[in-house]
Amino acid sequence: MSGLALETRALCKTFGGLTVAANIEFRLEPGARHALIGPNGAGKTTFVNMLTGRLAPSSGRILLGGEDVTGLAPEARVKRGLGRTFQINTLFRDMSVLDNVALGVAERLGIAGRMWRAASAYREVRDEAMELLARLGLADDAGVRVLDLPYGKQRLVEILIALGLKPKVLLLDEPAAGVPSLESERILEVLDSLPGDIAILIIEHDMDVVFRFAKRITVLVQGEVLCEGTPSEIAADRRVHEVYLGERQHG
Amino acid sequence: MTAATAATIGYAGSARLRWIELAPWLLAAAIYFFAPTYLPLGSYVLIMILFALSLDLILGYGGIVTLGHSAYFGFGAYVAGVFAIRVTGDPLLGLAVAAVSAGLLGLATGAVILRTHGLALLMLTLAITSILFEVANKWTTVTGGTDGLHSVPIEPILGMFRFDMFGKVAFLYCVVVVAACWWLVRTIVHSPFGVALAGTRENDVRMHAIGAPVYRRRLAAYTISTSLAGTAGALLTQTTQFAGLSVLGVELSGEVLVMLVLGGVRRIYGAFVGPGVYIVAKDYLAKQSPEYWYLGIGILLILIVMFARGGILGLLDRGLARLKRVRT
Numbered sequence: 001m002s003g004l005a006l007e008t009r010a011l012c013k014t015f016g017g018l019t020v021a022a023n024i025e026f027r028l029e030p031g032a033r034h035a036l037i038g039p040n041g042a043g044k045t046t047f048v049n050m051l052t053g054r055l056a057p058s059s060g061r062i063l064l065g066g067e068d069v070t071g072l073a074p075e076a077r078v079k080r081g082l083g084r085t086f087q088i089n090t091l092f093r094d095m096s097v098l099d100n101v102a103l104g105v106a107e108r109l110g111i112a113g114r115m116w117r118a119a120s121a122y123r124e125v126r127d128e129a130m131e132l133l134a135r136l137g138l139a140d141d142a143g144v145r146v147l148d149l150p151y152g153k154q155r156l157v158e159i160l161i162a163l164g165l166k167p168k169v170l171l172l173d174e175p176a177a178g179v180p181s182l183e184s185e186r187i188l189e190v191l192d193s194l195p196g197d198i199a200i201l202i203i204e205h206d207m208d209v210v211f212r213f214a215k216r217i218t219v220l221v222q223g224e225v226l227c228e229g230t231p232s233e234i235a236a237d238r239r240v241h242e243v244y245l246g247e248r249q250h251g
Numbered sequence: 252m253t254a255a256t257a258a259t260i261g262y263a264g265s266a267r268l269r270w271i272e273l274a275p276w277l278l279a280a281a282i283y284f285f286a287p288t289y290l291p292l293g294s295y296v297l298i299m300i301l302f303a304l305s306l307d308l309i310l311g312y313g314g315i316v317t318l319g320h321s322a323y324f325g326f327g328a329y330v331a332g333v334f335a336i337r338v339t340g341d342p343l344l345g346l347a348v349a350a351v352s353a354g355l356l357g358l359a360t361g362a363v364i365l366r367t368h369g370l371a372l373l374m375l376t377l378a379i380t381s382i383l384f385e386v387a388n389k390w391t392t393v394t395g396g397t398d399g400l401h402s403v404p405i406e407p408i409l410g411m412f413r414f415d416m417f418g419k420v421a422f423l424y425c426v427v428v429v430a431a432c433w434w435l436v437r438t439i440v441h442s443p444f445g446v447a448l449a450g451t452r453e454n455d456v457r458m459h460a461i462g463a464p465v466y467r468r469r470l471a472a473y474t475i476s477t478s479l480a481g482t483a484g485a486l487l488t489q490t491t492q493f494a495g496l497s498v499l500g501v502e503l504s505g506e507v508l509v510m511l512v513l514g515g516v517r518r519i520y521g522a523f524v525g526p527g528v529y530i531v532a533k534d535y536l537a538k539q540s541p542e543y544w545y546l547g548i549g550i551l552l553i554l555i556v557m558f559a560r561g562g563i564l565g566l567l568d569r570g571l572a573r574l575k576r577v578r579t
């Protein structure tokens with residue numbers, strides 16, 4: 001397969017005089033394990049928001065599976081295979097764990113707008129959601145209100161909702177954020193076990209997570225791509241060290 | 252959401268009818284046979300139940316906070332009145348016309364106001380009901396202005412059942428219509444659409460992120476809800492043969508909201524218990540002290556909001572849960 005899962009061409013975003021994304025050329029291969037890193041304020045969140053469609057770029061194009069999606073609404077991009085998780089838990093707090101996952105599955109199967117039969121009559125939705133829960137060892141929590149789950153497990157639900165959409169491209173926005181180190185190991189295991197055919201872009205601060213998970217890394221600094229390469233290349237790159245440790249060297 | 256409601260609604264739930272859900276209708280039957288003098292009051296309670304039910308669909312389940320729902324109730328009431336006076340007094344036809352008209356108004360206004368959220372949305376709903384109030388007030392040739400529409404003609408239902416002076420037929424008519432609407436709302440709330448609607452209330456950012464057409468869903472729910480509110484308004488006109496400005500006030504919007512909160516928001520039967528308790532309490536208190544009855548209602552509401560979140564039904568739920576724990 002030569003087609004890219006996700007590609008941006010000369011993507012720019014300016015707020016007034018402030019440039020938060022400058023000519024970002026980014027490519028994500030099918031099945032990739034790619035990390036996006038950069039210091040605070042580098043424009044990582046802006047970049048992700050442009051990819052998902054929450055923010056319109058000032059110029060440039062976004063291609064999903066070769067198709068131009070620059071002008072499409074967020075939900076249309078989801079339908080074309082773009083899934084995401086959020087840095088801060090964005091769950092249906094008052095609903096059961098099962099329903100949290102089932103809602104996404106129902107959307108994907110196109111039955112979420114139906115009115116005349118009970119939701120519980122759609123066995124296929126429940127079964128698929130249960131299967132997903134079982135895969136991450138959450139089957140016993142299916143009936144629990146998601147708000148009552150420990151934080152680490154809530155992070156897993158966050159990932160599960162996205163998996164229920166069967167995405168071709170998955171954006172993971174700091175999947176281990178706020179999780180105590182003991183539980184973050186569990187999340188790393190889960191990340192390792194994700195289906196190989198999904199192209200994954202992970203935005204992460206924790207370098208342990210990045211270097212363990214990613215096969216390629218892109219470094220973003222002040223809205224620009226500083227460099228891209230394999231983890232060992234990035235680890236050896238002097239410019240990257242300067243960016244992360246720069247203040248100490250210069251100041 | 253309490254365990255009881257969480258267990259029945261959703262993909263792991265059960266939509267099977269439980270016996271307790273028939274209680275309102277058994278109570279209606281009991282009133283019909285044993286307390287015939289309360290039939291007109293009973294009809295009014297049923298109408299407000301339908302109104303509260305329509306509000307619960309968008310406010311409780313959809314999370315759309317509105318203070319303008321009387322716009323659609325009142326619009327339905329006036330449409331039913333004008334239609335009966337100018338076209339025909341056939342009640343079922345009038346009811347259908349009112350329901351469709353209110354639904355169309357809901358679709359048109361909802362398409363605009365549902366693009367906003369929170370306080371802006373609340374203000375816009377207030378504006379809609381205020382505009383309609385002024386139209387009804389000023390357009391005297393059609394609406395009768397401050398006098399309202401008097402002696403609205405009403406023919407026998409299906410040409411067979413004539414509305415009698417004791418309100419028996421009117422009561423049964425209300426029971427049938429409200430029961431049909433109850434079943435509709437119950438079906439919707441349990442359906443995938445209903446669960447997704449609750450999802451937009453819980454988190455619309457996530458709803459967008461799973462590819463849901465949030466705006467369209469909310470608009471669909473709003474249209475259904477406004478159509479039901481219009482149906483309730485039409486029932487009021489038909490059973491009282493009168494439509495006046497009070498059906499369009501912000502006051503009525505507030506009153507139905509109070510009833511719903513009293514019974515319990517986000518539960519179908521909160522919309523039954525609330526109006527029932529509110530109107531019966533009002534009736535009783537007004538007889539006891541015609542001047543200060545509002546004080547009693549106010550105290551009741553303060554107690555419920557302070558000590559019984561989830562309304563009267565929420566209180567009952569917790570009581571039952573405690574009882575179960577004591578037993579086991």
